[in-house]
Amino acid sequence: MRAEEREEIVRHPLLAACQAETLDLLLQGAFVQRFPAHTQLTREGEKADFLYAVLSGAIELAASWLDRETTIAVIGPPHTFIVAAVALDRLYLQSARVLEPSRILMLPAAPIRKAMRTDAGFATAIAEEMANAYRNVAQELKNQKLRTSLERLANWLVHRDKETGGGHRFIIPFEKKILAARLGMAPEALSRAFATLVKYDVRIDGATVVVKDWAALEKLAHPDPLIDDETI
Amino acid sequence: MRAEEREEIVRHPLLAACQAETLDLLLQGAFVQRFPAHTQLTREGEKADFLYAVLSGAIELAASWLDRETTIAVIGPPHTFIVAAVALDRLYLQSARVLEPSRILMLPAAPIRKAMRTDAGFATAIAEEMANAYRNVAQELKNQKLRTSLERLANWLVHRDKETGGGHRFIIPFEKKILAARLGMAPEALSRAFATLVKYDVRIDGATVVVKDWAALEKLAHPDPLIDDETI
Protein backbone atom coordinates (compact mmCIF):
# COMPACT_ATOMS: atom_id res chain seq x y z
CA MET A 1 0.00 0.00 0.00
CA ARG A 2 1.30 3.43 -0.95
CA ALA A 3 2.17 5.91 1.78
CA GLU A 4 -0.44 8.46 0.77
CA GLU A 5 -3.09 5.75 0.72
CA ARG A 6 -2.06 4.72 4.20
CA GLU A 7 -2.34 8.34 5.28
CA GLU A 8 -5.91 8.44 4.07
CA ILE A 9 -6.94 5.13 5.52
CA VAL A 10 -5.53 5.76 8.96
CA ARG A 11 -7.97 8.62 9.34
CA HIS A 12 -10.93 6.37 8.56
CA PRO A 13 -13.42 6.35 11.48
CA LEU A 14 -12.92 2.63 11.91
CA LEU A 15 -9.17 2.98 12.41
CA ALA A 16 -8.82 6.42 13.96
CA ALA A 17 -8.99 5.13 17.55
CA CYS A 18 -6.61 2.21 16.97
CA GLN A 19 -3.36 1.60 18.79
CA ALA A 20 -0.29 1.72 16.56
CA GLU A 21 0.37 -2.03 16.78
CA THR A 22 -3.25 -2.79 15.92
CA LEU A 23 -2.95 -0.60 12.89
CA ASP A 24 0.13 -2.47 11.70
CA LEU A 25 -1.62 -5.77 12.18
CA LEU A 26 -4.75 -4.65 10.35
CA LEU A 27 -3.00 -3.00 7.43
CA GLN A 28 -0.61 -5.85 6.78
CA GLY A 29 -2.85 -7.70 4.37
CA ALA A 30 -5.07 -4.74 3.56
CA PHE A 31 -5.41 -3.05 0.21
CA VAL A 32 -7.36 -0.43 -1.63
CA GLN A 33 -8.83 -1.28 -4.97
CA ARG A 34 -10.93 0.40 -7.62
CA PHE A 35 -13.83 -1.57 -9.01
CA PRO A 36 -15.95 -0.82 -12.07
CA ALA A 37 -19.73 -0.89 -11.90
CA HIS A 38 -21.43 -4.30 -11.78
CA THR A 39 -18.52 -6.00 -10.05
CA GLN A 40 -19.69 -8.65 -7.64
CA LEU A 41 -17.73 -8.26 -4.39
CA THR A 42 -19.43 -10.85 -2.22
CA ARG A 43 -22.02 -13.54 -2.72
CA GLU A 44 -24.44 -14.47 0.03
CA GLY A 45 -23.50 -17.73 1.67
CA GLU A 46 -19.76 -17.26 1.22
CA LYS A 47 -17.34 -17.20 4.13
CA ALA A 48 -16.52 -13.69 5.39
CA ASP A 49 -12.90 -13.25 4.33
CA PHE A 50 -12.76 -9.48 4.16
CA LEU A 51 -14.25 -6.43 5.73
CA TYR A 52 -15.07 -3.85 3.06
CA ALA A 53 -15.15 -0.09 3.54
CA VAL A 54 -16.43 2.23 0.84
CA LEU A 55 -13.96 5.08 0.23
CA SER A 56 -15.88 6.42 -2.76
CA GLY A 57 -18.74 5.27 -4.94
CA ALA A 58 -21.75 3.18 -4.00
CA ILE A 59 -22.40 -0.47 -3.23
CA GLU A 60 -25.67 -2.37 -3.39
CA LEU A 61 -26.36 -5.09 -0.85
CA ALA A 62 -28.81 -7.63 -2.23
CA ALA A 63 -30.36 -10.85 -1.01
CA SER A 64 -32.27 -13.61 -2.75
CA TRP A 65 -34.56 -16.53 -2.06
CA LEU A 66 -35.65 -19.05 -4.65
CA ASP A 67 -35.92 -16.98 -7.81
CA ARG A 68 -36.66 -13.70 -6.06
CA GLU A 69 -34.17 -10.97 -5.29
CA THR A 70 -34.26 -7.71 -3.40
CA THR A 71 -31.99 -4.87 -2.39
CA ILE A 72 -31.33 -4.60 1.32
CA ALA A 73 -29.31 -1.39 1.36
CA VAL A 74 -27.15 0.96 -0.67
CA ILE A 75 -23.88 1.83 1.07
CA GLY A 76 -21.79 4.95 0.48
CA PRO A 77 -18.60 6.38 2.03
CA PRO A 78 -17.33 6.14 4.67
CA HIS A 79 -19.38 3.13 5.68
CA THR A 80 -18.42 -0.50 5.81
CA PHE A 81 -20.45 -3.50 4.88
CA ILE A 82 -20.74 -7.05 6.18
CA VAL A 83 -19.07 -6.11 9.47
CA ALA A 84 -21.30 -8.49 11.38
CA ALA A 85 -20.28 -11.55 9.36
CA VAL A 86 -16.63 -10.63 9.82
CA ALA A 87 -16.94 -10.04 13.56
CA LEU A 88 -18.63 -13.40 14.10
CA ASP A 89 -16.65 -15.36 11.47
CA ARG A 90 -19.83 -16.43 9.75
CA LEU A 91 -21.29 -16.49 6.25
CA TYR A 92 -22.29 -13.35 4.37
CA LEU A 93 -26.05 -12.87 4.45
CA GLN A 94 -25.96 -10.52 1.48
CA SER A 95 -24.36 -10.15 -1.89
CA ALA A 96 -22.52 -6.93 -2.60
CA ARG A 97 -22.46 -5.39 -6.09
CA VAL A 98 -20.72 -2.24 -7.23
CA LEU A 99 -23.29 0.30 -8.41
CA GLU A 100 -20.91 2.95 -9.70
CA PRO A 101 -17.11 2.93 -10.05
CA SER A 102 -15.86 2.72 -6.46
CA ARG A 103 -12.74 2.72 -4.36
CA ILE A 104 -12.91 0.03 -1.71
CA LEU A 105 -10.70 -0.68 1.27
CA MET A 106 -10.42 -4.39 1.95
CA LEU A 107 -9.27 -5.59 5.36
CA PRO A 108 -8.63 -9.31 5.95
CA ALA A 109 -11.10 -10.74 8.45
CA ALA A 110 -8.88 -12.78 10.77
CA PRO A 111 -6.71 -9.85 11.96
CA ILE A 112 -9.86 -7.86 12.62
CA ARG A 113 -11.22 -10.46 14.99
CA LYS A 114 -7.82 -10.70 16.63
CA ALA A 115 -7.46 -6.94 16.99
CA MET A 116 -10.89 -6.61 18.57
CA ARG A 117 -9.84 -8.82 21.42
CA THR A 118 -6.79 -6.74 22.33
CA ASP A 119 -7.64 -3.16 21.35
CA ALA A 120 -10.64 -1.65 23.11
CA GLY A 121 -10.57 1.46 20.91
CA PHE A 122 -10.81 -0.63 17.77
CA ALA A 123 -13.42 -2.97 19.23
CA THR A 124 -15.48 0.08 20.17
CA ALA A 125 -15.16 1.49 16.66
CA ILE A 126 -16.36 -1.83 15.24
CA ALA A 127 -19.19 -1.91 17.77
CA GLU A 128 -20.25 1.59 16.81
CA GLU A 129 -20.12 0.85 13.11
CA MET A 130 -22.25 -2.19 13.75
CA ALA A 131 -24.65 -0.27 15.95
CA ASN A 132 -25.22 2.13 13.07
CA ALA A 133 -25.71 -0.74 10.67
CA TYR A 134 -28.19 -2.32 13.07
CA ARG A 135 -30.19 0.85 13.43
CA ASN A 136 -30.29 1.31 9.69
CA VAL A 137 -31.75 -2.15 9.02
CA ALA A 138 -34.13 -1.80 11.94
CA GLN A 139 -35.35 1.46 10.43
CA GLU A 140 -35.65 -0.20 7.05
CA LEU A 141 -37.72 -2.98 8.58
CA LYS A 142 -40.04 -0.42 10.12
CA ASN A 143 -40.23 1.39 6.80
CA GLN A 144 -41.13 -1.86 5.11
CA LYS A 145 -43.68 -3.13 7.61
CA LEU A 146 -45.43 0.12 8.45
CA ARG A 147 -45.69 1.89 5.10
CA THR A 148 -47.20 1.29 1.70
CA SER A 149 -44.95 1.47 -1.34
CA LEU A 150 -46.24 4.94 -2.24
CA GLU A 151 -45.40 6.15 1.25
CA ARG A 152 -41.96 4.60 1.05
CA LEU A 153 -41.31 6.36 -2.23
CA ALA A 154 -42.55 9.68 -0.87
CA ASN A 155 -40.24 9.33 2.10
CA TRP A 156 -37.33 8.38 -0.08
CA LEU A 157 -37.89 11.54 -2.10
CA VAL A 158 -38.07 13.69 1.04
CA HIS A 159 -34.92 12.06 2.33
CA ARG A 160 -33.06 12.38 -0.95
CA ASP A 161 -34.04 16.03 -1.19
CA LYS A 162 -32.61 16.78 2.25
CA GLU A 163 -29.46 14.85 1.35
CA THR A 164 -28.93 16.95 -1.76
CA GLY A 165 -29.41 20.31 -0.08
CA GLY A 166 -33.17 20.74 -0.02
CA GLY A 167 -33.46 22.43 -3.41
CA HIS A 168 -36.62 20.45 -4.22
CA ARG A 169 -34.94 19.38 -7.44
CA PHE A 170 -32.53 16.46 -7.62
CA ILE A 171 -31.62 13.40 -9.60
CA ILE A 172 -32.10 9.77 -8.76
CA PRO A 173 -28.54 8.51 -8.39
CA PHE A 174 -29.09 5.02 -9.76
CA GLU A 175 -31.29 3.02 -12.08
CA LYS A 176 -34.99 3.09 -11.32
CA LYS A 177 -35.17 -0.66 -11.06
CA ILE A 178 -32.61 -0.54 -8.27
CA LEU A 179 -34.64 2.15 -6.54
CA ALA A 180 -37.66 -0.11 -6.93
CA ALA A 181 -35.85 -3.04 -5.31
CA ARG A 182 -34.56 -0.73 -2.56
CA LEU A 183 -38.13 0.35 -1.85
CA GLY A 184 -39.38 -3.20 -2.01
CA MET A 185 -41.58 -2.92 -5.09
CA ALA A 186 -41.68 -4.10 -8.70
CA PRO A 187 -40.27 -1.67 -11.31
CA GLU A 188 -43.75 -1.33 -12.80
CA ALA A 189 -45.13 -0.37 -9.42
CA LEU A 190 -42.50 2.35 -9.14
CA SER A 191 -43.52 3.76 -12.51
CA ARG A 192 -47.12 3.87 -11.39
CA ALA A 193 -46.19 5.37 -8.04
CA PHE A 194 -44.39 8.20 -9.83
CA ALA A 195 -47.48 8.67 -11.96
CA THR A 196 -49.60 8.88 -8.81
CA LEU A 197 -47.26 11.50 -7.35
CA VAL A 198 -48.16 13.87 -10.18
CA LYS A 199 -51.32 14.52 -8.15
CA TYR A 200 -49.01 15.81 -5.44
CA ASP A 201 -47.18 18.07 -7.89
CA VAL A 202 -44.07 15.93 -8.13
CA ARG A 203 -42.65 16.02 -11.68
CA ILE A 204 -40.36 13.35 -13.10
CA ASP A 205 -38.25 13.77 -16.20
CA GLY A 206 -35.90 10.84 -16.68
CA ALA A 207 -33.85 10.72 -13.53
CA THR A 208 -34.66 14.28 -12.54
CA VAL A 209 -37.26 14.93 -9.88
CA VAL A 210 -38.82 18.31 -9.21
CA VAL A 211 -41.05 18.80 -6.20
CA LYS A 212 -43.41 21.69 -6.92
CA ASP A 213 -45.53 21.44 -3.78
CA TRP A 214 -43.27 20.47 -0.91
CA ALA A 215 -45.99 20.64 1.71
CA ALA A 216 -48.16 18.18 -0.19
CA LEU A 217 -45.33 15.67 -0.53
CA GLU A 218 -44.35 16.00 3.09
CA LYS A 219 -47.93 15.52 4.20
CA LEU A 220 -48.08 12.28 2.25
CA ALA A 221 -44.66 11.11 3.41
CA HIS A 222 -45.06 12.12 7.03
CA PRO A 223 -41.35 11.52 7.68
CA ASP A 224 -40.44 10.27 11.14
CA PRO A 225 -36.94 10.69 12.57
CA LEU A 226 -37.21 7.23 14.15
CA ILE A 227 -37.51 5.74 10.69
CA ASP A 228 -35.86 8.22 8.36
CA ASP A 229 -33.04 9.94 10.23
CA GLU A 230 -29.89 7.91 9.77
CA THR A 231 -28.07 9.64 12.59
CA ILE A 232 -30.74 10.06 15.21
CA MET B 1 -27.74 -6.97 44.38
CA ARG B 2 -27.66 -10.28 46.21
CA ALA B 3 -24.57 -12.44 46.06
CA GLU B 4 -26.25 -15.36 44.32
CA GLU B 5 -27.69 -13.00 41.75
CA ARG B 6 -24.25 -11.58 41.13
CA GLU B 7 -22.97 -15.12 40.71
CA GLU B 8 -25.53 -15.76 38.01
CA ILE B 9 -25.02 -12.50 36.19
CA VAL B 10 -21.26 -12.69 36.07
CA ARG B 11 -21.60 -15.80 33.90
CA HIS B 12 -23.78 -13.97 31.37
CA PRO B 13 -22.17 -14.04 27.89
CA LEU B 14 -22.02 -10.26 27.89
CA LEU B 15 -19.99 -10.12 31.09
CA ALA B 16 -18.02 -13.35 31.00
CA ALA B 17 -15.02 -11.80 29.24
CA CYS B 18 -14.90 -8.68 31.41
CA GLN B 19 -11.99 -7.55 33.53
CA ALA B 20 -12.73 -7.46 37.27
CA GLU B 21 -12.71 -3.66 37.46
CA THR B 22 -15.07 -3.40 34.50
CA LEU B 23 -17.43 -5.77 36.22
CA ASP B 24 -17.45 -3.64 39.36
CA LEU B 25 -18.14 -0.54 37.32
CA LEU B 26 -20.94 -2.18 35.37
CA LEU B 27 -22.67 -3.83 38.30
CA GLN B 28 -22.60 -0.75 40.52
CA GLY B 29 -25.94 0.61 39.34
CA ALA B 30 -27.22 -2.65 37.92
CA PHE B 31 -30.18 -4.62 39.16
CA VAL B 32 -32.33 -7.60 38.36
CA GLN B 33 -36.04 -7.17 38.38
CA ARG B 34 -39.11 -9.31 37.72
CA PHE B 35 -41.79 -7.81 35.55
CA PRO B 36 -45.33 -9.04 34.98
CA ALA B 37 -46.74 -9.43 31.47
CA HIS B 38 -47.72 -6.24 29.62
CA THR B 39 -45.19 -4.07 31.41
CA GLN B 40 -43.82 -1.41 29.11
CA LEU B 41 -40.04 -1.30 29.55
CA THR B 42 -39.07 1.23 26.91
CA ARG B 43 -40.92 3.53 24.56
CA GLU B 44 -39.55 4.36 21.12
CA GLY B 45 -38.07 7.84 21.04
CA GLU B 46 -36.88 7.80 24.64
CA LYS B 47 -33.26 8.26 25.63
CA ALA B 48 -31.35 5.00 26.11
CA ASP B 49 -30.76 4.90 29.86
CA PHE B 50 -30.42 1.17 30.35
CA LEU B 51 -29.25 -1.92 28.57
CA TYR B 52 -31.67 -4.78 29.15
CA ALA B 53 -30.81 -8.46 29.17
CA VAL B 54 -33.50 -11.13 29.34
CA LEU B 55 -32.70 -13.70 32.05
CA SER B 56 -36.02 -15.49 31.67
CA GLY B 57 -39.31 -14.85 29.92
CA ALA B 58 -39.95 -13.08 26.64
CA ILE B 59 -39.96 -9.49 25.44
CA GLU B 60 -41.67 -8.01 22.40
CA LEU B 61 -40.00 -5.20 20.49
CA ALA B 62 -42.55 -3.09 18.66
CA ALA B 63 -42.48 0.01 16.51
CA SER B 64 -45.16 2.36 15.30
CA TRP B 65 -45.85 5.02 12.70
CA LEU B 66 -48.93 7.20 12.64
CA ASP B 67 -51.64 4.87 13.90
CA ARG B 68 -49.97 1.67 12.73
CA GLU B 69 -47.92 -0.67 14.86
CA THR B 70 -45.86 -3.75 14.21
CA THR B 71 -43.66 -6.21 16.07
CA ILE B 72 -40.01 -6.13 15.13
CA ALA B 73 -38.76 -9.06 17.19
CA VAL B 74 -39.41 -11.27 20.18
CA ILE B 75 -36.41 -11.61 22.48
CA GLY B 76 -35.70 -14.48 24.86
CA PRO B 77 -32.83 -15.40 27.18
CA PRO B 78 -29.95 -14.82 27.20
CA HIS B 79 -30.24 -12.00 24.71
CA THR B 80 -30.15 -8.29 25.22
CA PHE B 81 -32.20 -5.62 23.56
CA ILE B 82 -31.58 -2.05 22.47
CA VAL B 83 -27.81 -2.52 22.67
CA ALA B 84 -27.29 -0.28 19.65
CA ALA B 85 -29.06 2.71 21.20
CA VAL B 86 -27.01 2.28 24.38
CA ALA B 87 -23.70 1.94 22.56
CA LEU B 88 -24.32 5.10 20.54
CA ASP B 89 -26.11 7.07 23.28
CA ARG B 90 -29.11 7.64 21.05
CA LEU B 91 -32.87 7.25 21.22
CA TYR B 92 -34.59 3.88 21.33
CA LEU B 93 -36.03 2.96 17.94
CA GLN B 94 -38.38 0.40 19.46
CA SER B 95 -40.72 -0.03 22.35
CA ALA B 96 -40.23 -3.06 24.57
CA ARG B 97 -43.15 -4.84 26.22
CA VAL B 98 -43.10 -7.84 28.50
CA LEU B 99 -44.91 -10.76 26.88
CA GLU B 100 -44.79 -13.20 29.78
CA PRO B 101 -43.54 -12.75 33.35
CA SER B 102 -39.83 -12.11 32.97
CA ARG B 103 -36.62 -11.57 34.90
CA ILE B 104 -34.63 -8.73 33.42
CA LEU B 105 -31.10 -7.53 34.11
CA MET B 106 -30.83 -3.78 33.78
CA LEU B 107 -27.43 -2.17 33.29
CA PRO B 108 -27.08 1.62 33.33
CA ALA B 109 -26.01 2.94 29.94
CA ALA B 110 -23.24 5.40 30.82
CA PRO B 111 -20.93 2.86 32.50
CA ILE B 112 -21.38 0.56 29.53
CA ARG B 113 -20.11 3.15 27.11
CA LYS B 114 -17.25 3.93 29.47
CA ALA B 115 -16.33 0.28 29.94
CA MET B 116 -16.28 -0.36 26.19
CA ARG B 117 -13.52 2.21 25.77
CA THR B 118 -11.22 0.57 28.29
CA ASP B 119 -12.01 -3.14 28.22
CA ALA B 120 -11.48 -4.87 24.89
CA GLY B 121 -13.08 -8.09 26.11
CA PHE B 122 -16.26 -6.31 27.06
CA ALA B 123 -16.29 -4.19 23.91
CA THR B 124 -15.92 -7.38 21.88
CA ALA B 125 -18.79 -9.01 23.74
CA ILE B 126 -20.96 -5.97 23.01
CA ALA B 127 -19.85 -6.04 19.39
CA GLU B 128 -20.74 -9.72 19.10
CA GLU B 129 -24.11 -9.26 20.72
CA MET B 130 -24.78 -6.44 18.28
CA ALA B 131 -23.55 -8.47 15.34
CA ASN B 132 -26.10 -11.14 16.22
CA ALA B 133 -28.81 -8.54 16.56
CA TYR B 134 -27.85 -7.09 13.18
CA ARG B 135 -27.98 -10.44 11.48
CA ASN B 136 -31.35 -11.19 12.99
CA VAL B 137 -32.96 -7.99 11.69
CA ALA B 138 -31.25 -8.40 8.33
CA GLN B 139 -32.74 -11.89 8.12
CA GLU B 140 -36.11 -10.55 9.14
CA LEU B 141 -35.91 -7.93 6.41
CA LYS B 142 -35.16 -10.64 3.86
CA ASN B 143 -38.02 -12.71 5.23
CA GLN B 144 -40.30 -9.74 4.88
CA LYS B 145 -39.26 -8.58 1.42
CA LEU B 146 -38.82 -11.95 -0.25
CA ARG B 147 -41.74 -13.99 1.05
CA THR B 148 -45.50 -13.83 1.07
CA SER B 149 -47.30 -13.97 4.39
CA LEU B 150 -48.24 -17.63 3.90
CA GLU B 151 -44.60 -18.48 3.26
CA ARG B 152 -43.54 -16.53 6.34
CA LEU B 153 -46.03 -18.43 8.45
CA ALA B 154 -44.92 -21.77 7.03
CA ASN B 155 -41.32 -20.92 7.83
CA TRP B 156 -42.21 -19.78 11.30
CA LEU B 157 -43.88 -23.14 11.90
CA VAL B 158 -40.88 -25.05 10.58
CA HIS B 159 -38.59 -22.96 12.74
CA ARG B 160 -40.74 -23.31 15.84
CA ASP B 161 -40.93 -27.06 15.35
CA LYS B 162 -37.15 -27.36 15.25
CA GLU B 163 -36.90 -25.13 18.31
CA THR B 164 -39.23 -27.38 20.28
CA GLY B 165 -37.52 -30.62 19.39
CA GLY B 166 -38.94 -31.51 16.01
CA GLY B 167 -41.93 -33.47 17.30
CA HIS B 168 -44.21 -31.96 14.63
CA ARG B 169 -46.54 -30.93 17.43
CA PHE B 170 -46.08 -27.77 19.45
CA ILE B 171 -47.85 -24.76 20.88
CA ILE B 172 -47.73 -21.16 19.79
CA PRO B 173 -46.07 -19.46 22.76
CA PHE B 174 -47.94 -16.16 22.57
CA GLU B 175 -51.18 -14.63 21.38
CA LYS B 176 -52.00 -15.10 17.74
CA LYS B 177 -52.29 -11.40 17.17
CA ILE B 178 -48.70 -10.99 18.30
CA LEU B 179 -47.67 -13.76 15.95
CA ALA B 180 -49.53 -11.93 13.21
CA ALA B 181 -47.67 -8.69 13.95
CA ARG B 182 -44.38 -10.61 14.13
CA LEU B 183 -45.09 -12.06 10.69
CA GLY B 184 -46.17 -8.70 9.31
CA MET B 185 -49.83 -9.47 8.66
CA ALA B 186 -53.26 -8.60 10.01
CA PRO B 187 -54.73 -11.01 12.59
CA GLU B 188 -57.49 -11.89 10.13
CA ALA B 189 -54.91 -12.77 7.51
CA LEU B 190 -53.22 -15.11 9.98
CA SER B 191 -56.51 -16.89 10.62
CA ARG B 192 -56.99 -17.36 6.92
CA ALA B 193 -53.40 -18.47 6.43
CA PHE B 194 -53.92 -21.19 9.03
CA ALA B 195 -57.09 -22.20 7.20
CA THR B 196 -55.08 -22.42 3.97
CA LEU B 197 -52.50 -24.62 5.66
CA VAL B 198 -55.13 -27.29 6.24
CA LYS B 199 -54.55 -28.17 2.58
CA TYR B 200 -50.97 -28.95 3.59
CA ASP B 201 -52.17 -31.15 6.48
CA VAL B 202 -51.36 -28.68 9.22
CA ARG B 203 -53.96 -28.85 11.99
CA ILE B 204 -54.61 -26.04 14.46
CA ASP B 205 -56.49 -26.42 17.70
CA GLY B 206 -56.30 -23.29 19.79
CA ALA B 207 -52.61 -22.66 20.31
CA THR B 208 -51.64 -26.22 19.44
CA VAL B 209 -50.23 -26.97 16.02
CA VAL B 210 -49.88 -30.46 14.60
CA VAL B 211 -48.02 -31.00 11.36
CA LYS B 212 -49.30 -34.20 9.76
CA ASP B 213 -47.36 -33.98 6.50
CA TRP B 214 -43.97 -32.54 7.26
CA ALA B 215 -42.69 -32.85 3.69
CA ALA B 216 -45.59 -30.81 2.34
CA LEU B 217 -45.03 -28.01 4.84
CA GLU B 218 -41.33 -27.94 4.23
CA LYS B 219 -41.85 -27.82 0.48
CA LEU B 220 -44.06 -24.78 0.91
CA ALA B 221 -41.74 -23.11 3.42
CA HIS B 222 -38.51 -23.88 1.61
CA PRO B 223 -36.48 -22.77 4.63
CA ASP B 224 -33.12 -21.18 3.90
CA PRO B 225 -30.34 -21.06 6.49
CA LEU B 226 -29.44 -17.55 5.32
CA ILE B 227 -32.88 -16.37 6.39
CA ASP B 228 -34.00 -18.79 9.05
CA ASP B 229 -30.95 -20.02 10.95
CA GLU B 230 -30.30 -17.68 13.83
CA THR B 231 -26.81 -18.94 14.41
CA ILE B 232 -25.48 -19.48 10.93
Place this chain on the structure above:
DNA sequence: ATCCGTTCTTGATTATTATCAACTCCAAGG
Protein backbone atom coordinates in the same frame (compact mmCIF):
# COMPACT_ATOMS: atom_id res chain seq x y z
C1' DA C 1 -72.08 -21.73 36.46
C1' DT C 2 -72.77 -16.90 34.33
C1' DC C 3 -71.20 -12.64 32.82
C1' DC C 4 -68.09 -9.75 30.44
C1' DG C 5 -64.41 -8.36 27.72
C1' DT C 6 -61.23 -9.89 24.65
C1' DT C 7 -59.41 -12.83 21.14
C1' DC C 8 -60.19 -15.39 17.27
C1' DT C 9 -62.66 -16.63 13.16
C1' DT C 10 -65.37 -16.01 8.98
C1' DG C 11 -67.58 -13.34 5.28
C1' DA C 12 -67.76 -9.49 2.06
C1' DT C 13 -65.39 -5.93 0.07
C1' DT C 14 -61.68 -2.96 -1.08
C1' DA C 15 -56.87 -1.66 -1.44
C1' DT C 16 -52.45 -2.75 -2.66
C1' DT C 17 -49.10 -4.89 -5.30
C1' DA C 18 -47.28 -8.41 -8.62
C1' DT C 19 -47.34 -10.42 -13.10
C1' DC C 20 -47.58 -10.69 -17.99
C1' DA C 21 -47.58 -8.40 -22.27
C1' DA C 22 -46.98 -4.79 -25.47
C1' DC C 23 -44.98 -0.68 -26.62
C1' DT C 24 -41.80 3.59 -26.39
C1' DC C 25 -37.52 5.52 -25.76
C1' DC C 26 -32.79 5.95 -25.84
C1' DA C 27 -28.00 4.84 -26.34
C1' DA C 28 -24.26 1.92 -28.11
C1' DG C 29 -22.36 -0.52 -31.95
C1' DG C 30 -22.02 -1.65 -36.49
Place this chain on the structure above:
DNA sequence: CCTTGGAGTTGATAATAATCAAGAACGGAT
Protein backbone atom coordinates in the same frame (compact mmCIF):
# COMPACT_ATOMS: atom_id res chain seq x y z
C1' DC D 1 -27.94 5.88 -40.52
C1' DC D 2 -30.03 1.78 -38.95
C1' DT D 3 -30.22 -1.99 -35.73
C1' DT D 4 -30.57 -3.89 -31.38
C1' DG D 5 -31.12 -4.56 -26.57
C1' DG D 6 -32.15 -2.85 -22.26
C1' DA D 7 -34.70 0.41 -19.39
C1' DG D 8 -38.82 2.41 -18.56
C1' DT D 9 -43.76 2.96 -19.18
C1' DT D 10 -48.60 1.67 -19.74
C1' DG D 11 -52.53 -1.55 -19.87
C1' DA D 12 -55.02 -5.64 -18.40
C1' DT D 13 -55.38 -9.01 -15.10
C1' DA D 14 -54.53 -11.79 -11.09
C1' DA D 15 -52.65 -12.46 -6.58
C1' DT D 16 -52.05 -10.88 -2.11
C1' DA D 17 -53.37 -8.67 1.91
C1' DA D 18 -56.02 -4.98 4.60
C1' DT D 19 -60.34 -3.37 6.28
C1' DC D 20 -64.92 -3.51 8.08
C1' DA D 21 -68.48 -6.11 10.15
C1' DA D 22 -70.50 -9.78 12.62
C1' DG D 23 -70.44 -13.81 15.17
C1' DA D 24 -68.02 -17.63 17.91
C1' DA D 25 -64.94 -19.12 21.29
C1' DC D 26 -62.22 -18.35 25.13
C1' DG D 27 -60.55 -16.76 29.81
C1' DG D 28 -61.16 -14.46 34.06
C1' DA D 29 -63.86 -12.52 37.35
C1' DT D 30 -67.80 -12.82 40.17
